[in-house]
Amino acid sequence: DQQVKQNSPSLSVQEGRISILNCDYTNSMFDYFLWYKKYPAEGPTFLISISSIKDKNEDGRFTVFLNKSAKHLSLHIVPSQPGDSAVYFCAASAFGTASKLTFGTGTRLQVTL
Amino acid sequence: DTGVSQDPRHKITKRGQNVTFRCDPISEHNRLYWYRQTLGQGPEFLTYFQNEAQLEKSRLLSDRFSAERPKGSFSTLEIQRTEQGDSAMYLCASTPPPRGKYTFGSGTRLTVV
Numbered sequence: 001d002q003q004v005k006q007n008s009p010s011l012s013v014q015e016g017r018i019s020i021l022n023c024d025y026t027n028s029m030f031d032y033f034l035w036y037k038k039y040p041a042e043g044p045t046f047l048i049s050i051s052s053i054k055d056k057n058e059d060g061r062f063t064v065f066l067n068k069s070a071k072h073l074s075l076h077i078v079p080s081q082p083g084d085s086a087v088y089f090c091a092a093s094a095f096g097t098a099s100k101l102t103f104g105t106g107t108r109l110q111v112t113l
Numbered sequence: 114d115t116g117v118s119q120d121p122r123h124k125i126t127k128r129g130q131n132v133t134f135r136c137d138p139i140s141e142h143n144r145l146y147w148y149r150q151t152l153g154q155g156p157e158f159l160t161y162f163q164n165e166a167q168l169e170k171s172r173l174l175s176d177r178f179s180a181e182r183p184k185g186s187f188s189t190l191e192i193q194r195t196e197q198g199d200s201a202m203y204l205c206a207s208t209p210p211p212r213g214k215y216t217f218g219s220g221t222r223l224t225v226v
Binding site: 041042049103105106 | 214
């Protein structure tokens with residue numbers, strides 16, 4: 001039962017262009033969503049989050065959009081840089097679950113020159 | 114702040130042997146989590162501690178797995194009678210509030226041969 005889905009295993013984008021990574025969820029109890037970035041041989045690092053009371057959150061080049069009715073969120077990276085090449089995980093948690101996260105399967109982003 | 118440390122980084126063991134991993138969280142973080150990540154998947158929740166109390170265990174955590182966090186400081190995860198299906202990356206994370214903004218360690222990669 002995959003409650004958080006990232007249907008694109010990989011994405012290739014040219015440097016300077018926009019990267020859009022997508023995530024869908026099925027559990028309507030999820031109310032807090034996060035994106036993590038992972039380089040090989042390292043643990044995931046927190047990137048950006050959004051609460052279900054918002055539909056957008058920005059932090060520098062990173063913006064997360066949440067569409068609750070569609071149970072869909074997306075991460076936009078503008079402009080994309082070669083250092084953004086990594087695996088990106090979408091994660092979700094439900095109120096009252098002590099920050100336990102349910103992760104998607106990840107999308108590998110490659111930013112090309 | 115030295116981050117979350119995990120030891121060892123890699124462990125190769127023969128099937129049937131016992132292994133123990135250690136995690137040293139960020140000292141002021143009272144919550145500590147263990148996750149497991151297999152190839153092509155996102156991290157999956159195993160268990161979490163608030164201070165020294167283990168408050169939740171996933172059904173993924175069979176009776177061959179045990180975790181401790183004595184005195185609310187470092188934590189250990191032991192796997193008894195290892196099986197090939199235990200081969201994975203074991204990730205430790207710690208956090209204070211707010212929700213979900215974990216600091217992950219670099220993980221312990223276990224290979225059971």
